[in-house]
Amino acid sequence: MIELYISLALILLLTIAIGLVRVLRGPTATDRMLAAQLFGTTAVAILLLLGQAGGNTAIWDVALIFALLAAVAAVTFVRRKDIDTTTET
Amino acid sequence: MNTVSLYAGSGIILFSLGLHALLIRRHLLRKILAANIMGSGVFMVFIAMGARGESGVADPVPQAMVLTGIVVSLCFTAVAIVLAVRINKLTGCTTLAVDEESSID
Amino acid sequence: MEPALIFDLVLLLILIGLAWLLLASTDLFRAVVLFIAFGLLLALAWVRLGAPDVALAEAAIGAGITGALLLVGLGRLGSTERCRFSRAPLTFLQRLSAPVLVGVMIPSISLILLLEVHQLAGTTPGRQGLINAFLDVSGSGHGVTAVLLNFRAWDTLLEKGVLLLALITIWSLDQARPLFHQEDISPQLMGLARLLLPLVIVVAGFVLWQGDQAPGGAFQSGALLSAGILLAILVGYSLPQRWQGLSLRLLLAIGFGVFLLIAAATLLYSGYPLQYPEHLAGSLILLIELVATASIAALLAAAVVGGHPPDDLSTPAAKAPSTSGRR
Amino acid sequence: MTELIVQQNWFVWMTLLPLGAAVATFLAPGQARWIGLTTALFLPFCALAAIAATVFSTAQPLTVGNWPTPLGIELRTDGLALVMLAVTALVGFIISCYALGYFPPRQHHLSRTHYFWPLWLFLWGGCNALFVSGDLFNLYVTLELVSLASVALIALEGGKAALAAALRYLFIGLLGSLAYLLGVGILYATYATLDITLLGEIISDSRLNHAAMSLMIAGLVLKSALFPLHFWLPQAHTMAPAPVSAVLSALVVKAAYVVLLRLWFEVFPALDTLAIGHLLGLLGCVAIIWGSLMALRQERLKLLIAYSTIAQIGYLFLVFPLARGEAMAGAWVGGVLLMMTHACGKAAMFLMAGTIHHTAGSDRISRLAGAGGPIGVQVVVFTLAAATIIGLPPSGGFFAKWLFINAALATGQWWYIAIILSGTLLAAAYIARVLGWAFLDVKRSSYPVIPWVMKWPPLALSVIALVFGLIAYAPVQIALIGAPVSVPLLVEFGP
Structure with a gap:
C-alpha cells in the first residue's frame, strides 16, 4: 500500500516537472504565475499521499498551509501589476 | 547510495550553484536569490545528517538549528531587497558597480 | 529500485534543475516564479527527510512571505535606463577574488561530496537519546x-x-x-x-x-x-x-x-x-x-x-x- | 546585597543589557541618547566586575539554562573573552560619547539620530555575545547579528555609495557565514556536538574535518578581510559615519578574528594545520605590504586609515604560522595584544578623522595643509593614536610586534621579521605624510567650533593606546586565564 502511495506521489511529481515547461516558456507573466499556482495544488496532493504513506499526520498540516497560502502569492501578483510596469532587467 | 547521502550531496551541489551565481551574477535580485539557494543547500546538509539513525526518529537539534537559520536568512533577504530597491531609486542601477573614485565626495 | 528512492531522486533532480534554471534565467520574473516553485519542492524534501517542523516553516515562508517579498521588490525595482555605473569595470583584485573563491571553495566542497559524505551516512547518531531523556523536564513535549x-x-x-x-x-x-x-x-x-x-x-x-x-x-x-x-x-x-x-x-x-x-x-x-x-x-x-x-x-x-x-x-x-x- | 553583586554573572549581563537597551531605544526614540549613554557608562563597570569575579573567585563558565554541555550552550569567561569584553566596553564607551556630539539631537536627518542608537546597541550586544559564546552554531547566530547591525550602520549615511557598500558587505557577510555554517554542519554530523571544548577533545585528523575547517576558515577570513578578500573593506569602512567607521574597524573585524582564534587553537589543535598556517601567514605578509602601500597612495584620510586596517589585519594573521612549539604562547599573546591595542588606536584614529573632517570641511589630506595650527590638538591626537599603529616603543603595538619577532626567531622563520619591519617603516611613512601636510606653513581661515565630546574622548583613547605597552602586564595576565596555549610564556616583557 505504501509503495502505491509513493508511486502516485512520484507520478504527481513528474507532472510538476512537465508543468515547468509552462513557467520556462511563458509567454506572459500570468502563464508563469498560474503554473506556479498549479504546482502548489499538486504539492498539496503529494503531501497528503506522503503523509498517508508515512503515517505522519503532521505532514497534512504542511498541506493545509500550502492550500491556504496559495492565495497570498497570487494576490501579491495581481496587486503588484498595478504599480509596476517593468519586469525585465 | 542511500537517501541521506543523496540529499546531503544535493545540498552541497545547491550550495555550490548558489555560490557560483552569487559571485558572477551582477543583478542584485539575482544575487539575493543565489544567496537563498546557497542557504537552502546548507540547510539540506543539516537536515539530511539529522535524518540518520533509527528509522523515523530524526535528530531535533539540526531541525531547530535550521529553523533558526531560515529565520536569519529571511531577515537578510528582506534587508537586502530594501537596500537594493533604495539603491535603484538613488542611482537607477540594479547592480553594485560603483567604483571607488566616483563615489568619493 | 524502490519507488521511494526514485521519488527522492526525481525530487532532487527537479530541485537542482530549478536552481540552475532560476539562477541562469535572463527574465527576472521567471526567476522569481521558479524560486517560489523551488520553495514548494524544498518543503517536500524536508518532509521526506522527516523534518515536518522545517517543512511547515518553509511552507509558511516560501508560499507566503518570500514570494511576496520578491514580487514586491521586483515591482519596485525600476528600469536601469538612468544607470551610469553598470558598465564600470571591476578592479583587478575584484576580478581575481571570484576565481580564487570558486577555485578554492567549489573544489574543496566537491571533494567532501565525492569522498566523505557517503561514509558518514551510516555512522554517529544525533542527540535524540539525550533530548528524549531531558524532555520531561523541558516544559515541552x-x-x-x-x-x-x-x-x-x-x-x-x-x-x-x-x-x-x-x-x-x-x-x-x-x-x-x-x-x-x-x-x-x-x-x-x-x-x-x-x-x-x-x-x-x-x-x-x-x-x-x-x-x-x-x-x-x-x-x-x-x-x-x-x-x-x-x-x-x-x-x-x-x-x-x-x-x-x-x-x-x-x-x-x-x-x-x-x-x-x-x-x-x-x-x-x-x-x-x-x-x-x-x-x-x-x-x-x-x-x-x-x-x-x-x-x-x-x-x-x-x-x-x-x-x-x-x-x-x-x-x-x-x-x-x-x-x-x-x- | 554585596553577595548579590559579587555572585552575578556579569559577563552574561554584558550581553543582555545592550540588547535590552536597544529595545528600549527602539521603543522610545526620543530618549535614545540617554538610554544609550547610560548603558555605555554601565558596561565598563560590568567588564571590571566580570574580570574581578574571574580573577578573585575563579568564576566558572556556565551553560545557558544549566543544561549539560552537549545539550546546552556554554558561555565562557576565559581570558580571551574577558579582555575582548573589556576592550569593547572601553572603546564602546568612548564611541558612544563621541556619537553624542556627532549625532546632535536636532538636525535635518532626524532619523539618523533615531536609528543609530538601537543599531549600535544591537551591535554591541552581539559582539559581547560572540566573545563569550562557546558553541559553534551560537557563534553563527552572533556573527549574523553583528554583521546585520554593521550593514545597517554602514547604510545609515544614506548616500548611494554608502548603500552600495552596505549591500556589498551584506553579501560578503552572508557568503562568509554560510561557508562557516556548512563547516559547522559537517562537524555536527561527525561528532553530534558543537561545544568548542568537547569538540577540541574528540576531534581527529581526518579529511572531512580538514574540509570543514577549510570552509569555516575561508568564511571567517572573508569576514575579517584578509588580503585578497579585503576588497569590500575600504568602501564599507569609509562610507559610514565616523563613529560607525570606528566601530567597524576596531570591533567588527575583530569579532570574526576572535572566532578564528577559537577555532584554530581550541577546536582544531589536533589537525595538521602547517600548510594552512603558512598560507594564512603568506597572505598576511602580502596584506601588510599591500595595505601599507595603498595607504601611502590615498588622497583621503579615512581611506588611508581603512587601508592601514587591512595592513594591521595582515599582522593578526601572522599568529597562525608563528604559533608553533615553544613560540605558541608568545605568538598567541602577541595576536591578542595587537587586537586590543589596534582596537583602541584605530578607533581613536577614525574618530579623530571624523573630527578633522568636521572642522576642516573635508578629509582630503591635501586640504589639511596648514591645519596643524588651528586644529593642532586633533592632529596631535591623531599622531598619538597612529604611534601604536606604527608600533613605536611605549605602545601596545610595539609589544605585539616584539612578541611576533621573538616568535619568528624561536621558530626560525626570519622572513616574517623582515616583513614586520618593512610594514613598520611603511606605516611611519604614511603617517608622516599626513603630518607633513598638516604642519605646512600655510595661513588658514578660521575653523568651526566642535563640541568637546568630539575632542577629548578620542584623546583619552589614544593615550590609552599609547601607554598600553607600559600597562600590558595586567591585560596579558588576564588574557592568559584559561588560554588554549599551554606552553608557558617564554619571552620577556619590557624593553
Whole structure:
C-alpha cells in the first residue's frame, strides 16, 4: 500500500516537472504565475499521499498551509501589476 | 547510495550553484536569490545528517538549528531587497558597480 | 529500485534543475516564479527527510512571505535606463577574488561530496537519546520545541534579536510606500480575504498550540499570520494611524523584549540565564511563544511593506500591519 | 546585597543589557541618547566586575539554562573573552560619547539620530555575545547579528555609495557565514556536538574535518578581510559615519578574528594545520605590504586609515604560522595584544578623522595643509593614536610586534621579521605624510567650533593606546586565564 502511495506521489511529481515547461516558456507573466499556482495544488496532493504513506499526520498540516497560502502569492501578483510596469532587467 | 547521502550531496551541489551565481551574477535580485539557494543547500546538509539513525526518529537539534537559520536568512533577504530597491531609486542601477573614485565626495 | 528512492531522486533532480534554471534565467520574473516553485519542492524534501517542523516553516515562508517579498521588490525595482555605473569595470583584485573563491571553495566542497559524505551516512547518531531523556523536564513535549525554547534557547533569543534588528534596519532605510494604488479596491479580492482571513487565524492558532506536542510553533504560526496580514493589506485594509506609533513598535518588540526579560529574571534568580524553574517551564515557554508569534507576524509583514511608518501624520496612511482586530 | 553583586554573572549581563537597551531605544526614540549613554557608562563597570569575579573567585563558565554541555550552550569567561569584553566596553564607551556630539539631537536627518542608537546597541550586544559564546552554531547566530547591525550602520549615511557598500558587505557577510555554517554542519554530523571544548577533545585528523575547517576558515577570513578578500573593506569602512567607521574597524573585524582564534587553537589543535598556517601567514605578509602601500597612495584620510586596517589585519594573521612549539604562547599573546591595542588606536584614529573632517570641511589630506595650527590638538591626537599603529616603543603595538619577532626567531622563520619591519617603516611613512601636510606653513581661515565630546574622548583613547605597552602586564595576565596555549610564556616583557 505504501509503495502505491509513493508511486502516485512520484507520478504527481513528474507532472510538476512537465508543468515547468509552462513557467520556462511563458509567454506572459500570468502563464508563469498560474503554473506556479498549479504546482502548489499538486504539492498539496503529494503531501497528503506522503503523509498517508508515512503515517505522519503532521505532514497534512504542511498541506493545509500550502492550500491556504496559495492565495497570498497570487494576490501579491495581481496587486503588484498595478504599480509596476517593468519586469525585465 | 542511500537517501541521506543523496540529499546531503544535493545540498552541497545547491550550495555550490548558489555560490557560483552569487559571485558572477551582477543583478542584485539575482544575487539575493543565489544567496537563498546557497542557504537552502546548507540547510539540506543539516537536515539530511539529522535524518540518520533509527528509522523515523530524526535528530531535533539540526531541525531547530535550521529553523533558526531560515529565520536569519529571511531577515537578510528582506534587508537586502530594501537596500537594493533604495539603491535603484538613488542611482537607477540594479547592480553594485560603483567604483571607488566616483563615489568619493 | 524502490519507488521511494526514485521519488527522492526525481525530487532532487527537479530541485537542482530549478536552481540552475532560476539562477541562469535572463527574465527576472521567471526567476522569481521558479524560486517560489523551488520553495514548494524544498518543503517536500524536508518532509521526506522527516523534518515536518522545517517543512511547515518553509511552507509558511516560501508560499507566503518570500514570494511576496520578491514580487514586491521586483515591482519596485525600476528600469536601469538612468544607470551610469553598470558598465564600470571591476578592479583587478575584484576580478581575481571570484576565481580564487570558486577555485578554492567549489573544489574543496566537491571533494567532501565525492569522498566523505557517503561514509558518514551510516555512522554517529544525533542527540535524540539525550533530548528524549531531558524532555520531561523541558516544559515541552516536542523535541524541536524543547531544543528551540529551552536547551538552545540562547540561539533563539538572539535570533529574535536578529528579526527585530532586520526590521529596524529596514525602517532606517526607507519610508513605507503603498503596495498598490489606493483607489482601486477590488470587491472580489475583498470577498476572498473575508473568506480566508478567519481560516488563516484559526490555522495559525492551531499550529501554535500543537507546537507543544507535535511539529509547529511560534515561528511557523507567526509566518502564517503575517501572510494573512499581507493578504489583508493587499486587499485594502490598513492600520489606523493612531496605532502606527508606540503601539506598533511595542507589538514589534514584545517578542524579543519579553524573552530578554525572562532571560534577565532567570539570571537574577538562579544565576543561569534561561534556566526556567521546573514547575514554570511549560507556562514560560507558552508565554514566550505567544508574544513571539505576535511579534513575528507583525515583523514579517512590516518587512514586506518595507519602510518606517510616515512620521508626518498629514500624509495618507501607509500600510502598516497589526495582528488582528483590523475590522 | 554585596553577595548579590559579587555572585552575578556579569559577563552574561554584558550581553543582555545592550540588547535590552536597544529595545528600549527602539521603543522610545526620543530618549535614545540617554538610554544609550547610560548603558555605555554601565558596561565598563560590568567588564571590571566580570574580570574581578574571574580573577578573585575563579568564576566558572556556565551553560545557558544549566543544561549539560552537549545539550546546552556554554558561555565562557576565559581570558580571551574577558579582555575582548573589556576592550569593547572601553572603546564602546568612548564611541558612544563621541556619537553624542556627532549625532546632535536636532538636525535635518532626524532619523539618523533615531536609528543609530538601537543599531549600535544591537551591535554591541552581539559582539559581547560572540566573545563569550562557546558553541559553534551560537557563534553563527552572533556573527549574523553583528554583521546585520554593521550593514545597517554602514547604510545609515544614506548616500548611494554608502548603500552600495552596505549591500556589498551584506553579501560578503552572508557568503562568509554560510561557508562557516556548512563547516559547522559537517562537524555536527561527525561528532553530534558543537561545544568548542568537547569538540577540541574528540576531534581527529581526518579529511572531512580538514574540509570543514577549510570552509569555516575561508568564511571567517572573508569576514575579517584578509588580503585578497579585503576588497569590500575600504568602501564599507569609509562610507559610514565616523563613529560607525570606528566601530567597524576596531570591533567588527575583530569579532570574526576572535572566532578564528577559537577555532584554530581550541577546536582544531589536533589537525595538521602547517600548510594552512603558512598560507594564512603568506597572505598576511602580502596584506601588510599591500595595505601599507595603498595607504601611502590615498588622497583621503579615512581611506588611508581603512587601508592601514587591512595592513594591521595582515599582522593578526601572522599568529597562525608563528604559533608553533615553544613560540605558541608568545605568538598567541602577541595576536591578542595587537587586537586590543589596534582596537583602541584605530578607533581613536577614525574618530579623530571624523573630527578633522568636521572642522576642516573635508578629509582630503591635501586640504589639511596648514591645519596643524588651528586644529593642532586633533592632529596631535591623531599622531598619538597612529604611534601604536606604527608600533613605536611605549605602545601596545610595539609589544605585539616584539612578541611576533621573538616568535619568528624561536621558530626560525626570519622572513616574517623582515616583513614586520618593512610594514613598520611603511606605516611611519604614511603617517608622516599626513603630518607633513598638516604642519605646512600655510595661513588658514578660521575653523568651526566642535563640541568637546568630539575632542577629548578620542584623546583619552589614544593615550590609552599609547601607554598600553607600559600597562600590558595586567591585560596579558588576564588574557592568559584559561588560554588554549599551554606552553608557558617564554619571552620577556619590557624593553
